[in-house]
Amino acid sequence: xxxxxTISLSVVLLIxxxxxxxxxxxxxxxxxxxEFSNLDVDGGSWQPILFSSATxxxxxxxxxxxxxxxxxxxxxxxxxxxxxxxxxxxxxxxWTNNPLIRWNEIALELAAKYxxxxxxxxxxxxxxxSPANPQGPPPFPFAHPPYTCRMLAYLxxxxxxxxxxxxxxxxxxNRPAPYVTDSSIPYAYKKNTLPSYxxxxxxxxxxxxDILKAMFPLEHEYLNAKAEEHLNSLAWSxxxxxxxxxAGVAIGTAIKTTALARASTxxxxxxxxxxxxxxxxxxxxxxxxxxxxxxxxxxxRPVGLTPLFGxxxxxxxxxxEDVRPGPPPxxxxxxxxxxxxxxxxxxxxxxxKQRKIANWWSDxxxxxxxxxxxxxxxxxxIIKYEMNPLRSARTFAYLNMAVMDAGIACWDAKYYYxxxxxxxxxxxxxxxxxxxxxxxxxxxxSSFSGAAxxxxxxxxxxxxxxxxAWADEAGESRIYGGIHYRFDAxxxxxxxxxxAAYTIERxxxxxxxx
Amino acid sequence: MKKIILLGVGLVCAGTMYGQTFAxxxxxxxxxxxxxxxxxxxxxxxxxxxxxxxxxENIGTFTRxxxxxxxxYGITDKLNVLLVTPYVETxxxxxxxxxxxxxxxxxxxxxxxxxxxDFGKHRVxxxxxxxxxxxxTNYLSDYxxxxxxxxxxxxxxxxxxxxxxxxxxxxxxxxxxxWRGQTEAERNYYYNNGSYYTTYMDVPSAVNYELIVGGWAxxxxxxxxxxxxxxxxxxxxxxxxxxxxxPTNRMEITQAGFFAQYYLKxxxxxxxxxxxxxxxxxxxxxxxxxxxNISGGVTYQFTx
Numbered sequence: 001x002x003x004x005x006t007i008s009l010s011v012v013l014l015i016x017x018x019x020x021x022x023x024x025x026x027x028x029x030x031x032x033x034x035e036f037s038n039l040d041v042d043g044g045s046w047q048p049i050l051f052s053s054a055t056x057x058x059x060x061x062x063x064x065x066x067x068x069x070x071x072x073x074x075x076x077x078x079x080x081x082x083x084x085x086x087x088x089x090x091x092x093x094x095w096t097n098n099p100l101i102r103w104n105e106i107a108l109e110l111a112a113k114y115x116x117x118x119x120x121x122x123x124x125x126x127x128x129x130s131p132a133n134p135q136g137p138p139p140f141p142f143a144h145p146p147y148t149c150r151m152l153a154y155l156x157x158x159x160x161x162x163x164x165x166x167x168x169x170x171x172x173x174n175r176p177a178p179y180v181t182d183s184s185i186p187y188a189y190k191k192n193t194l195p196s197y198x199x200x201x202x203x204x205x206x207x208x209x210d211i212l213k214a215m216f217p218l219e220h221e222y223l224n225a226k227a228e229e230h231l232n233s234l235a236w237s238x239x240x241x242x243x244x245x246x247a248g249v250a251i252g253t254a255i256k257t258t259a260l261a262r263a264s265t266x267x268x269x270x271x272x273x274x275x276x277x278x279x280x281x282x283x284x285x286x287x288x289x290x291x292x293x294x295x296x297x298x299x300x301r302p303v304g305l306t307p308l309f310g311x312x313x314x315x316x317x318x319x320x321e322d323v324r325p326g327p328p329p330x331x332x333x334x335x336x337x338x339x340x341x342x343x344x345x346x347x348x349x350x351x352x353k354q355r356k357i358a359n360w361w362s363d364x365x366x367x368x369x370x371x372x373x374x375x376x377x378x379x380x381x382i383i384k385y386e387m388n389p390l391r392s393a394r395t396f397a398y399l400n401m402a403v404m405d406a407g408i409a410c411w412d413a414k415y416y417y418x419x420x421x422x423x424x425x426x427x428x429x430x431x432x433x434x435x436x437x438x439x440x441x442x443x444x445x446s447s448f449s450g451a452a453x454x455x456x457x458x459x460x461x462x463x464x465x466x467x468x469a470w471a472d473e474a475g476e477s478r479i480y481g482g483i484h485y486r487f488d489a490x491x492x493x494x495x496x497x498x499x500a501a502y503t504i505e506r507x508x509x510x511x512x513x514x
Numbered sequence: 515m516k517k518i519i520l521l522g523v524g525l526v527c528a529g530t531m532y533g534q535t536f537a538x539x540x541x542x543x544x545x546x547x548x549x550x551x552x553x554x555x556x557x558x559x560x561x562x563x564x565x566x567x568x569x570x571e572n573i574g575t576f577t578r579x580x581x582x583x584x585x586x587y588g589i590t591d592k593l594n595v596l597l598v599t600p601y602v603e604t605x606x607x608x609x610x611x612x613x614x615x616x617x618x619x620x621x622x623x624x625x626x627x628x629x630x631x632d633f634g635k636h637r638v639x640x641x642x643x644x645x646x647x648x649x650x651t652n653y654l655s656d657y658x659x660x661x662x663x664x665x666x667x668x669x670x671x672x673x674x675x676x677x678x679x680x681x682x683x684x685x686x687x688x689x690x691x692x693w694r695g696q697t698e699a700e701r702n703y704y705y706n707n708g709s710y711y712t713t714y715m716d717v718p719s720a721v722n723y724e725l726i727v728g729g730w731a732x733x734x735x736x737x738x739x740x741x742x743x744x745x746x747x748x749x750x751x752x753x754x755x756x757x758x759x760x761p762t763n764r765m766e767i768t769q770a771g772f773f774a775q776y777y778l779k780x781x782x783x784x785x786x787x788x789x790x791x792x793x794x795x796x797x798x799x800x801x802x803x804x805x806x807n808i809s810g811g812v813t814y815q816f817t818x
Contacts, residue, residue: 022696023714105709112705119756138755298571298608347612352652359654359700366705366757376703376711423610430612432657434758482612 028105029379033097033189036388040512043390044168047510048161049315049397050258054168057254059247062175062197073241077178078185080235091229092237097189099201099230100159100392101379103208106226107155108368108375110216114143117365117437124299128272134217141216145444146309146407149371150268151215152396153315153404158211158259160397162203163390165251170195178241188237199240200389202248203255205230210256214263266313271306278303285418291331292418293439305438310412315401316502323409323498325491327417328441331425339485343422347430347482354480355432361445361477362433370445370474371403374452377470381460394512399455402503406451406496407444413495414439422482431482442492443484446475450496451503458504471496538726539639539676539686541627542588545818550584552811558796558803561659564752565800574608576659576803580618582811587818596623599650602662611660617650618663637678643690645670656699656715658759659803665697665761666717683729690722697761706751706762717761718747728773735780739773741794753801766800771807788813 044054051057063070084092095102118126118138127138134140141147175197179187194200209227213220231249234240240248273281286292295301310320317323329335346354363370378399382392419441423429436444453471457464475489507513542548559575560567581601588594598621605613623645630639647668655665672690694717702713721744728739750764771794778784794807 023712025714025716026711027709029711109705109709112703112709116755116757296610355654356700359656360702362701363703366754367701367703368709373703430610432612435610 028094029101029383031096031101031383032093034383034386035190036097036192036194036391037386038391039192039194039388040167040390041171042511042514044164044171046164046167046394046512048164049157049401050161050255050262051165054165057165057251059165059169059198059251061173062243062247065175065181070241070243073243074178074182074185077235077238077241078182081186081188081238084236088232088236091233092188095201095230095233095237097237097239098382098387098389098392099204100389100396101383102230103155103159103204103212104152104375104379104396106208106223107152107212108372110212110219111143111148111151111372112366112368114139114141114216115148115366115369116142117144118142120299126299126301131217131269139218143216143369144305145369145371145448146271146306146312146411148369149400149404149407149448150263150266150312151212152371152375153400154215154259154263155208155211156393156396156400157315158207158255159204160390160393161259162207162251162255163200163393165255166198166200166203166248167390169198169247169251170200173197175244177239179238185238187239189239194388196240197244198247198251199234199244200248201234201239202231202245203252204389204393205234206249206252207256207259210252211259214260262313267308268312271309271312273303273307275302278307281307281415282418285416289327289330289417291420293420294424295437296421296423296435297437301437304415305436306411307415310408310415312408314405314408316506317405317409317499318502320409320412323495323502324413324416325442325495328419328485328487328491331420335487336425336485339487340422340426342486343429343479343482344426346480350432350480357473357477358433358481361449361474362481363445364434364436370448371400371407371452373474374399374403374448374456377467378452378456381456381463385460391512394507394510395459398459398503398507399452402451402455402496402500403448405503406447406499409495409499410442410444410447410492411438413442414444417441419488422485429482433478433481433483435483440484441488442495443475443478443488444492445478446471446484446489446492447496447499449474450493451500452496454497454500455503455507458500458507539641539674539678539684541591541625541641542586542594542815543817544588544590546588546815547818548584548586548813548815550582550586550811550813552580552582552584552790552809554580554582554792554807554809556580556803556805556807558805561803562799562801563755567804570608570756572609573606573611573659576606577604578659578805579603580809592627594625596625597621598623604660604662606660614653614657614660614662616653616662618653619647619668620650621645621647635680637676637681639676639678641674641676643670643672643674645672654700655697655717655761656701656704658761658763661761664694664717667695669693670722672722681730681734684727686724686726686728688722688724692720692722694719699761704760704762705754706760715760715762718750718764720745720747720765722746732776735777737773737775737777741771741773742769743771743794744768750801759801763801765802766798767796767802767805768798769794769796769807771795786815788815 129138129140129142174195177196179185205227209223282292363373419439421435421440449471453467456467475493478484556578560569584598586596600618602618603615625643627641653662655661670690670692674688676686678684696714704710724743726741746766747764753759773792775790777788790811792809796804
């Protein structure tokens, strides 16, 4: 019996020791409300993306602070802040005074949820997701990198324009925050002098909810619930009275309408072509260069991913051909052979460090994609540099405009050059990453990352070296993974940077740097 | 006393190989030592995506080979210690994803005979084992189905009971709880019914049940068993449609099989050796390959 006891005790101690090493598994970025490094008092004069100026949106003057209706609103707000339930207090802590961060995370989560490639049917055909029948199967959308970069661009641009309008009217009407007018109203976050009318939080909630609802039609219930909690948290935290929120909701609604109108005419709906169009694109490339890319899956996918994404309307580049690179080396040429030999050598002798880099940047199916990866990094910098919501929105907007433009430019090159992947040109070649369903040249990861890094280097100059090193590593990762040649990555990075130059030039003129 | 115990070899192979014998009721005497080498090959061309059985021509036929050297030693007549160091290789006939090979997890186990009593021709025994496994190499677990193992520490507690009649026929049942920790992926974001911003993944713990009917033949030189085993994770997510599996998945497998072991004690130069073979067929599963496994092995036992 003594032995059994000893063994049992050892078991319990061992389990306790091993369990003690368990790591926390965060499902969102943990940060608390912070004091903004700057309020950007003149932010209402910045140049919006979709409008000529903030005054294109009309917001009526609020009731005077001394008016009975506003006093009644304050009383209601005061009672809303009292005796918060556990879930209400959690909501206040979760949303923080920079709720843009949370909506960006929600967008990334939905991207990961919907980034699933359609499976073959039993007869070997493929059914594509359709916005006309979002339930599917397969469900709509397939949130692949082009879809996700575009979704993030519209989300961020709409948030940015909405907050420029909010800032404009905040400083035009100068209604003080509720806790300034009535010091008995508690405020959950860091106090500042930002006027409260219209509510910036309400603009973010409505714009984000409605853009994401358009992008993810099966998620209306989820997004409505998120927005409702967010809007309620504006009262629970003592941030805004009901008229502040109503004015914010009105701005959000106006902005999202304009943003979605642009989205409906940006030619994305034609990007996934029928097979005859896809075949014609392939034939043109073959006639021009003497090579073409084939999908190597079984059963073969009849059309690559979004062959005409390269024709989608760009944000900052006048013509996609302005950023189209020269041709890659012909398969079989000496230059090609050097690149192919490098891949074969890596497949044989991949180090653990190289494997890790390949997986670290993989961001493949089922994840938030490379644009999502760069949004996540950007979010962390926004908090590190304690940006206010307007400045945060500007950062995300230019990042995601550049990333989407880089995606468009990259896709233009992919289908113009129609360059085969390593698994097609190197007999028997095996990889540690899945080869995507589109041509090789240029590398999407590299183009996205080159653009993202240069925008971040412009906004966070102190981080320029770090972000550019990451972009280089992201490009390199595709070579280690065996799915891109070195020239795909190098030219892709340069292409992304060329795109970002247009974005940055635009950003430098929007008034925020003055 | 030419007896062999194989313990826990397959515990960590994502369920593809958990040989019948690892939970048997046989003890080695004090100072007996046993070396064993077992080779197992599991093949499948269909897998359960969640609970739906599908095939994928980009995998084709998947093969997992396990080479398991083992050593067991009798500390006392009632307490044995076992050590297994499997080497695994994976490959598939379809698609372009590279297979993997390398040492997987070191398994250490203690087996304790708590009770054994004869009632005339009837013998009843009860045993308990504890097992611990941890990766031997820095293999990548987040590369299923090609990964070598689950890449986490595992700790299992098992109870075994056996009824034997006339030293010829026996029935054995065992139940185990396998506690699993976390594995580290090489990416710091993954989706598991929501976003996870970390490189760590919780690997679900599991329960394992076995029911065995066995007997001795050929003058106690041949042991034959029919086996029925279940290895079910107690939590986890399903593989999403046409997506890669990941270590967080809820894996379940039910297998039926046969086991045979022949002791060469009649042949003087080979005294101390035994040969064995198993066959296992997956019947039901979740987030795993519908695998057919065959294995063969040799054991050598002597008193130290």
